[in-house]
Amino acid sequence: xxxxxxxxxxxxxxxxxxxxxxxxxxxxxxxxxxxxxxxxxxxxxxxxxxxxxxxxxxxxxxxxxxxxxxxxxxxxxxxxxxxxxxxxxxxxxxxxxxxxxxxxxxxxxxxxxxxxxxxxxxxxxxxxxxxxxxxxxxxxxxxxxxxxxxxxxxxxxxxxxxxxxxxxxxxxxxxxxxxxxxxxxxxxxxxxxxxxxxxxxxxxxxxxxxxxxxxxxxxxxxxxxxxxxxxxxxxxxxxxxxxxxxxxxxxxxxx
Amino acid sequence: xxxxxxxxxxxxxxxxxxxxxxxxxxxxxxxxxxxxxxxxxxxxxxxxxxxxxxxxxxxxxxxxxxxxxxxxxxxxxxxxxxxxxxxxxxxxxxxxxxxxxxxxxxxxxxxxxxxxxxxxxxxxxxxxxxxxxxxxxxxxxxxxxxxxxxxxxxxxxxxxxxxxxxxxxxxxxxxxxxxxxxxxxxxxxxxxxxxxxxxxxxxxxxxxxxxxxxxxxxxxxxxxxxxxxxxxxxxxxxxxxxxxxxxxxxxxxxxxxxxxxxxxxxxxxxxxxxxxxxxxxxxxxxxxxxxxxxxxxxxxxxxxxxxxxxxxxxxxxxxxx
Numbered sequence: 001x002x003x004x005x006x007x008x009x010x011x012x013x014x015x016x017x018x019x020x021x022x023x024x025x026x027x028x029x030x031x032x033x034x035x036x037x038x039x040x041x042x043x044x045x046x047x048x049x050x051x052x053x054x055x056x057x058x059x060x061x062x063x064x065x066x067x068x069x070x071x072x073x074x075x076x077x078x079x080x081x082x083x084x085x086x087x088x089x090x091x092x093x094x095x096x097x098x099x100x101x102x103x104x105x106x107x108x109x110x111x112x113x114x115x116x117x118x119x120x121x122x123x124x125x126x127x128x129x130x131x132x133x134x135x136x137x138x139x140x141x142x143x144x145x146x147x148x149x150x151x152x153x154x155x156x157x158x159x160x161x162x163x164x165x166x167x168x169x170x171x172x173x174x175x176x177x178x179x180x181x182x183x184x185x186x187x188x189x190x191x192x193x194x195x196x197x198x199x200x201x202x203x204x205x206x207x208x209x210x211x212x213x214x215x216x217x218x219x220x221x222x223x224x225x226x227x228x229x230x231x232x233x234x235x236x237x238x239x240x241x242x243x244x245x246x247x248x249x250x251x252x253x254x255x
Numbered sequence: 256x257x258x259x260x261x262x263x264x265x266x267x268x269x270x271x272x273x274x275x276x277x278x279x280x281x282x283x284x285x286x287x288x289x290x291x292x293x294x295x296x297x298x299x300x301x302x303x304x305x306x307x308x309x310x311x312x313x314x315x316x317x318x319x320x321x322x323x324x325x326x327x328x329x330x331x332x333x334x335x336x337x338x339x340x341x342x343x344x345x346x347x348x349x350x351x352x353x354x355x356x357x358x359x360x361x362x363x364x365x366x367x368x369x370x371x372x373x374x375x376x377x378x379x380x381x382x383x384x385x386x387x388x389x390x391x392x393x394x395x396x397x398x399x400x401x402x403x404x405x406x407x408x409x410x411x412x413x414x415x416x417x418x419x420x421x422x423x424x425x426x427x428x429x430x431x432x433x434x435x436x437x438x439x440x441x442x443x444x445x446x447x448x449x450x451x452x453x454x455x456x457x458x459x460x461x462x463x464x465x466x467x468x469x470x471x472x473x474x475x476x477x478x479x480x481x482x483x484x485x486x487x488x489x490x491x492x493x494x495x496x497x498x499x500x501x502x503x504x505x506x507x508x509x510x511x512x513x514x515x516x517x518x519x520x521x522x523x524x525x526x527x528x529x530x531x532x533x534x535x536x537x538x539x540x541x542x543x544x545x546x547x548x549x550x551x552x553x554x555x556x557x558x559x560x561x562x563x564x565x566x567x568x569x570x571x572x573x574x575x576x
Contacts, residue, residue, distance in 0.1 A: 028336075028337045029357075030333050030336055030337050030358060031337055034534075048531065052347050052553075105422060105424075108419060108425070109425065109428065112417075113393060113417045113418075113419035113425075114417050133366045192420070193419070193420045194417070194418070194419050194420065205398070205399065209399035211328070212352070212400070213352045213353055213355065213555075214332055214333050214336075214352075214353040214356045214358045215355075215356045216333075216356070
């Protein structure tokens, strides 16, 4: 319990400064709404906020899981042959540099507007941390270990299973933690480009409509909800990752 | 010592006197600096303002007007409300929607008497009338806008149709899609690209907010009503002059937004019909009230009576045609 004290104190101080700043500098509520106004939105509109957050959460989690699967497969392929690695890796880096807002419209063109595209956009933005971290883990094997495996004539499969996999687990966890936050960004960007017609609306819809109608307390509350969603996904992944590392006695290395 | 003081006096004199002597405006009134924020990139929709600038009409009236481009996501109403800009441009439905959230802005006059908002369908899609639109597979619209809510109310089956962010490329690629637009913009662009479209104006189904309304903040109206009056008056004259001869202003608009190409002059001709009024820019209580009641029914505003403080006809009393 004690470890939460500093962050809670900081949070309360932050709220106080926020409120004080508005009062003392006479800041327009249309530039910065008061904490009270934002809390009131959380109280009054919690159902709408929760629905939107869950909607975006579904997309983010789906995108995240996909990125783990695909990212791991790509890394495995690259670990199996230097030629594959040398041919794929530069493009992976290149693709990573394309801004997600440039990729999103293209994906919608290819895969159609809707949940599918949103998930894929979320997947692509969270893919690269997995690829770079996991392939680092798969490759960075100590020389002695490798030599020993060769000495015992271990098969490629045995090396992968007994040496490379365990070596990559801690790196995998690091990559997954980075991707967890990015998946939420990707989900919201995806939603932003394909509004979900009428009925089901994610966080992007709330961000857009509240910005348009100048409902700034609601806009702030939506942003906080998005941040909370990212935080929750990150925490779950982080806790799970730590547990796996501890349980399996995986060795942590610097990537 | 005396020499130094003399020198200082000379310098001071030079510094303080010389700008006045070289100023060509000596003896005339001081120009009032005004910044106008557009709701979009410069286009025919803003012709009157550009005419006011390039013809010198604003300057003659003592107004130094700077026109600042807008674009997607620019919060024009808020920027005017917090007085970053003296004036801005917004549609009537938007004015009411932000007033619902207490944004202190006021509509002053409305060049567009009919809303130019429309939907475009591909000719070959077989969508020829409003009743056909339920056949579409994709709506390329901004689904956070009030007109979209109105559309869903009129055609409930559209609820199941996917909406997607505005993109002309997507519309061109998907023959079964429907895209939002302005009658004097997208239909012309599509025609130039060789795509035959059917245009469905949204005012045909009863949603007809005044468009491109000139707005100012409540504070501005209270502190400087003379300036507001002058701005409205000169702008209305500038608009009429623009509609009579758009050349000079169009030249400036094209310079600021070259992408318009040769669609601009055609666009301008459509405007005349949409701006037709007994008194140029007029706004009636009845029209505003109808809109407010529509928005109330759609749940965008809670109480239609907020419309009373959303506009003023104070500055458009004298008849202009």
